[in-house]
Amino acid sequence: MNIGLFTDTYAPQVSGVVSSIQTLRQQLIDHGHRVYIFTSTDPNVPKEVLEPDVYRFPSFPFIGFKDRRLSYRGAIQAIQLAKKLELDIVHTQTEFSLGLMGKLVARQLKIPVVHTFHTNYEDYLHYVANGKIIRPASVAVIARSYMAGMTGVIAPSKQTFDTLTKYKVSAPIEIIPTGVSVKHAKQDDTSTYLREKLGLASQTPVVLSLGRVAFEKNIDTALTIFAEVLEQVPEAMFVIVGDGPAMSALKDHVRSLEIADHVIFTGEVDHKEVYGYYKLADVFLSASVSETQGLTFIEAMTADTPVVAIRSPYLETVVLDKNIGSLADDSYDLMAPLIMYLNAKKQQQVIGNPAVRQKVLHDIDEVTFGQRVLDFYSEALVVYHEEEDMEEADSNDFEYAKSFLSRTPFHKNNK
Structure with missing residues (x-):
């Protein structure tokens, strides 16, 4: 054809x-x-x-x-x-x-x-x-x-x-x-190299935002929530991967929140490194309410990185277990699951049922x-x-x- x-x-x-x-x-x-x-x-x-x-x-x-x-x-x-x-x-x-x-x-x-x-x-x-x-x-x-x-x-x-x-x-x-590709070769995981590049220790809890840095993504709201999370997980870091029209405003917002030492802006990265960024993160965070699908969510799932996001009809069809992630009805409710997943990293705790994740991955292959x-x-x-x-x-x-x-x-x- x-x-x-x-x-x-x-x-x-x-x-x-x-x-x-x-x-x-x-x-x-x-x-x-x-x-x-x-x-x-x-x-x-x-x-x-x-x-x-x-x-x-x-x-x-x-x-x-x-x-x-x-x-x-x-x-x-x-x-x-x-x-x-x-x-x-x-x-x-x-x-x-x-x-x-x-x-x-x-x-x-x-x-x-x-x-x-x-x-x-x-x-x-x-x-x-x-x-x-x-x-x-x-x-x-x-x-x-x-x-x-x-x-x-x-x-x-x-x-x-x-x-x-x-x-x-x-x-x-x-x-x-x-x-999305749910099968990745061992060499695709560049998370160790990226952590070293960003100056992150292997045990540092990392929150990730990856995608176009645009106003409708509500990354400013995610940063505000993260600032409160730091009161309970003070060693956490927020890595923002991507570029876009909201970049300057977000950097100003970070300074106003006085969390500049805990936020890293990478800018746009080579697509070959994207999987590595998902792997280095302990949780993928989104406060966006404009996603009709959101490939970044399912890309995070392929890296075994839980997602914390605002509830939507689409996400309700894929976030079926705590092993995949947690959904919130409003931005304030993002904080509790975010802290839960970051603490799970420190305690080496597995949350939820990994078998449910594998079923979802088959459906989005x-x-x-x-x-x-x-x-x-x-x-x-x-x-x-x-x-x-x-x-x-x-x-x-x-x-x-x-x-x-x-x-x-x-x-x-x-x-």
């Missing part, structure tokens, strides 16, 4: 969406399929670098979210390329520029188009003119309009499924959680994920010709594009 993945976001950008796409691509390739990435140009990719089966289209940065980009031309070239590659199915990963391009390609080639809804945009509207251009009520309209005519839609979690149902999306929706998506593709190919109404689909796409572009909140600087 020849598969086209259309996405505005791709490596070297760092995000959960990128990780999901790269995992899916590799699983599809491992099953013997040919996978082509249609994505935006990126100034961090040198022109002389060859990217096999990756096709980039001219783009500009998204206003207020400058490390994300949107393409502004290339639809005709994409159609010609897709015909040459003899695509069998299009899988879009964005509702914006490359997503529209993917839908157009599918219409022209008369092949099915499916979509993965990765992001609850209601939690990110502040990036676009402080939420003054696109309102929360508009998100449902945009999502519903974009997914009209889709052969099928993938929701990475029950929480996302419920959101799409609330939006009254008409396309068939299936829940397929994004998978990248191999399971890849097979479920392939089964979804197979079903889409079967039903496509029975259900596709080309005239109505084209009309839906035109109305969506017109309504979106009429208030497009993008930079005009095409760098």
Whole structure:
């Protein structure tokens, strides 16, 4: 099968969406399929670098979210390329520029188009003119309009499924959680080296935050909780891995809390070291309430690192035992389980049932994920010709594009 993945976001950008796409691509390739990435140009990719089966289209940065980009031309070239590659199915990963391009390609080639809804945009509207251009009520309209005519839609979690149902999306929706690698080679565990690099003793209790350092992640709240934890576990350290727009504000917050000696900001790290950071931690902490899935949570699970986080419909499906982690109804309730796991490190205590963790790991394995998506593709190919109404689909796409572009909140600087 020849598969086209259309996405505005791709490596070297760092995000959960990128990780999901790269995992899916590799699983599809491992099953013997040919996978082509249609994505935006990126100034961090040198022109002389060859990217096999990756096709980039001219783009500009998204206003207020400058490390994300949107393409502004290339639809005709994409159609010609897709015909040459003899695509069998299009899988879009964005509702914006490359997503529209993917839908157009599918219409022209008369092949099915499916979509993965990765992001609850209601939690990110502040990036676009402080939420003054696109309102929360508009998100449902945009999502519903974009997914009209889709052969099928993938929701990475029950929480996302419920959101799409609330939006009254008409396309068939299936829940397929994004998978991660649950098997790691011995050399992947660089935790001993990283502890030495960071100046952490082997017995120092470590709290970890890993991911994009953004305001919606509520890392400031996590730091405030950690400051209180230090009163009971005074030797604990908080390691924050990643970079993003909230970095400067968080450093100011750390100084105001007077805990600078207990917080380490690593900045963005090489992906090869990520597993090592999970392994060096005794607990993974998140105060975010914007996660529809949260790959960092399940990545922590693969490293046997318990998670402490705010309760969500998604996390309730994976955090099934204290061995996996603990969920709280509000940020203040994060403190008790955080202290529990840090003290367990000092006492060499095993909390909960490890067997439950192993069952969950099987369900989130990248191999399971890849097979479920392939089964979804197979079903889409079967039903496509029975259900596709080309005239109505084209009309839906035109109305969506017109309504979106009429208030497009993008930079005009095409760098």
